[in-house]
Amino acid sequence: MDQQKIDRLRAEKIAPQTHLINGRHVPASDGGTMDVTSPIDGARLTTMARGTAEDMQAATAAARAAFEDGRWADQPPSARKNVMLKWADLIEANALELAVLGVRDNGTEIGMALKAEPGSAAGSIRYYAEALDKVYGEIAPTGHDVMGLIHKEPVGVVGAIIPWNFPLMIGAWKLGPALAMGNSVVLKPAETASLTLLRLVELAHEAGLPDGVLNVVTGEGAVVGEAMGLSMDIDVLAFTGSGATGRRLLEYAARSNLKRVYLELGGKSPNIVFADAPNLDEAAKVTAMGIFRNSGQVCVAGSRLLVDASIQDDFTAAVVKAAEALRVGDPLVLDNHIGAVHSERQLAQNLQFIETGVAEGGSLLTGGTRLLEDTGGTYMAPTVISDVQPQATLAQREVFGPVLAVSSFSDEAEAIAIANATDYGLAGAVWTANLSRAQRMVRAVRTGVMHVNTYGGADGTVPLGGVGQSGNGHDKSLHALDKYINLKTAWIKL
Numbered sequence: 137m138d139q140q141k142i143d144r145l146r147a148e149k150i151a152p153q154t155h156l157i158n159g160r161h162v163p164a165s166d167g168g169t170m171d172v173t174s175p176i177d178g179a180r181l182t183t184m185a186r187g188t189a190e191d192m193q194a195a196t197a198a199a200r201a202a203f204e205d206g207r208w209a210d211q212p213p214s215a216r217k218n219v220m221l222k223w224a225d226l227i228e229a230n231a232l233e234l235a236v237l238g239v240r241d242n243g244t245e246i247g248m249a250l251k252a253e254p255g256s257a258a259g260s261i262r263y264y265a266e267a268l269d270k271v272y273g274e275i276a277p278t279g280h281d282v283m284g285l286i287h288k289e290p291v292g293v294v295g296a297i298i299p300w301n302f303p304l305m306i307g308a309w310k311l312g313p314a315l316a317m318g319n320s321v322v323l324k325p326a327e328t329a330s331l332t333l334l335r336l337v338e339l340a341h342e343a344g345l346p347d348g349v350l351n352v353v354t355g356e357g358a359v360v361g362e363a364m365g366l367s368m369d370i371d372v373l374a375f376t377g378s379g380a381t382g383r384r385l386l387e388y389a390a391r392s393n394l395k396r397v398y399l400e401l402g403g404k405s406p407n408i409v410f411a412d413a414p415n416l417d418e419a420a421k422v423t424a425m426g427i428f429r430n431s432g433q434v435c436v437a438g439s440r441l442l443v444d445a446s447i448q449d450d451f452t453a454a455v456v457k458a459a460e461a462l463r464v465g466d467p468l469v470l471d472n473h474i475g476a477v478h479s480e481r482q483l484a485q486n487l488q489f490i491e492t493g494v495a496e497g498g499s500l501l502t503g504g505t506r507l508l509e510d511t512g513g514t515y516m517a518p519t520v521i522s523d524v525q526p527q528a529t530l531a532q533r534e535v536f537g538p539v540l541a542v543s544s545f546s547d548e549a550e551a552i553a554i555a556n557a558t559d560y561g562l563a564g565a566v567w568t569a570n571l572s573r574a575q576r577m578v579r580a581v582r583t584g585v586m587h588v589n590t591y592g593g594a595d596g597t598v599p600l601g602g603v604g605q606s607g608n609g610h611d612k613s614l615h616a617l618d619k620y621i622n623l624k625t626a627w628i629k630l
């Protein structure tokens with residue numbers, strides 16, 4: 137990566153942004169706009185449309201019309217595949233531009249952003265492009281006088297609601313399989329991270345995606361998100377975000393057309409370190425990155441460290457050392473390891489959680505403070521708090537910030553009990569050299585993803601989804617295709 141190129145891109149002016157409906161840029165129906173500010177320095181980057189419920193209706197109607205006339209769904213799979221492959225190429229060709237734009241909008245450190253955002257988005261779109269002409273229907277094993285055919289059909293119009301932490305990556309996890317299966321989509325980016333998704337959709341049109349098949353409406357969740365949730369034109373809602381919004385979406389579905397609702401929600405993921413872990417120094421460094429990358433704003437972040445009581449002091453000290461070695465600062469400077477917290481609101485919330493954690497008996501070992509306030513940006517020191525009791529707020533509630541809560545356990549059974557003592561079940565890890573114990577832990581800890589002797593690091597070939605209040609359904613892998621198809625049985629008398 138080239139710092140000069142990054143600096144040139146960060147200086148570029150960003151034009152005022154509008155919705156993308158039916159292949160055209162359109163302002164909000166009432167002319168409303170909202171400011172887009174950067175967490176890097178608090179500067180105003182541009183404005184974007186503050187959508188209305190009418191804008192959402194226009195977008196869902198465009199998506200419905202595009203689906204009904206078959207301009208995408210009825211194209212031969214090979215044609216849809218070619219468009220999506222070209223789209224993936226365009227994302228790759230514009231990767232640095234997209235990454236820098238995204239970092240200006242949401243504050244993720246550029247090294248991670250480049251890989252996780254355009255890199256992973258291009259990978260997802262390509263993966264589902266390559267998969268789409270390998271999805272077959274089935275013939276059921278019926279008697280000789282009948283034939284049972286099982287068709288796989290697109291569902292219709294998909295509404296995708298995306299959070300601000302990794303908009304391109306998470307957006308592509310939904311757009312890839314939904315479009316591959318022939319659906320139309322309306323996309324609702326987070327109000328504070330819309331820029332890269334708007335650009336992604338422009339690139340889709342450049343690649344040849346027909347107008348109306350993929351639309352974007354920007355604005356507030358409570359307005360345009362609610363209108364999407366209540367829309368009679370949306371058949372499936374695919375959501376990533378908080379549990380509170382997830383609950384609302386289920387209500388919207390119940391109050392409207394009983395649309396299917398897939399929820400990818402938060403987590404309080406346990407990172408469990410046994411004394412027999414193969415390399416404790418390495419484990420400490422990976423543990424630190426497992427919570428602190430993107431300032432802890434990662435749904436699968438290992439936000440609870442459960443450590444074997446016999447190594448607690450040494451291991452925690454090694455994690456603190458690793459945390460203190462991380463350079464926090466301007467996310468577009470290559471030398472920095474950790475960028476900005478996404479917003480003032482998020483930062484204030486993080487600091488409040490730390491105060492509560494200490495008030496409830498936690499010991500603040502490092503961090504706990506805002507950094508670089510004079511820059512106008514929102515930066516925060518990686519924070520480690522030990523002596524967190526399993527029922528304490530810090531052990532139960534997702535902070536979604538750079539805050540690691542440390543507890544200890546005395547044996548495997550206690551580790552499992554603490555690990556499972558939250559409402560969440562997204563991810564986790566176990567560190568041990570004992571293969572049998574690793575397997576037992578993978579089975580016993582109730583999550584959608586478990587890591588063994590590592591944290592993070594999985595690609596698009598494996599599913600991501602949670603159990604409990606971390607959600608339902610899966611993004612990534614071939615399993616994600618199931619969310620965007622209907623099975624139809626044809627029962628034929630021979």
Ligand code: NAD
Pocket residue numbers: 297298299300301302306324325326327355356357358359360361362365376377378379380381382384385400401402403434435534536562600602606607
């Ligand atoms: P959020 O729920 O506030 O917002 C997510 C999206 O929902 C945004 O686009 C927002 O505009 C929209 N929204 C808000 N209110 C709405 C409403 N009433 N109706 C419809 N849409 C509405 O969450 P956030 O703060 O943007 O994201 C952080 C959360 O997302 C964290 O809890 C995090 O763990 C979770 N997350 C989960 C995953 C995963 O894969 N499981 C990935 C990333 C983030």
